[in-house]
Amino acid sequence: MAQGAVKKSKPVVARKPTRSGPKPGAKVIKPKKTQIITQNKIKHKSSCGLTAQTEKLLASKAGHLEILKGGKRDKKDGGDKKGKK
Numbered sequence: 001m002a003q004g005a006v007k008k009s010k011p012v013v014a015r016k017p018t019r020s021g022p023k024p025g026a027k028v029i030k031p032k033k034t035q036i037i038t039q040n041k042i043k044h045k046s047s048c049g050l051t052a053q054t055e056k057l058l059a060s061k062a063g064h065l066e067i068l069k070g071g072k073r074d075k076k077d078g079g080d081k082k083g084k085k
Contacts, residue, residue, distance in 0.1 A: 031037055 031040065
């Protein structure tokens with residue numbers, strides 16, 4: 001039996017590896033001027049306070065959720081419906 005010509009296989013293209021987690025964010029360069037540093041501290045403190053107030057407000061509106069603290073159940077005396085009948 002006669003053998004035919006050797007077939008050449010196509011070259012395999014290497015795929016780029018995919019990231020399993022989230023992509024890294026942009027690099028932030030910290031300021032060196034003292035005035036800007038103090039402004040950032042004040043801004044951070046005020047934003048933390050706003051976040052806490054917002055979470056407390058949401059917890060009071062959605063008080064039926066056991067996960068959130070500060071809801072309607074926490075405002076009652078016992079806050080536990082299982083013990084009452």
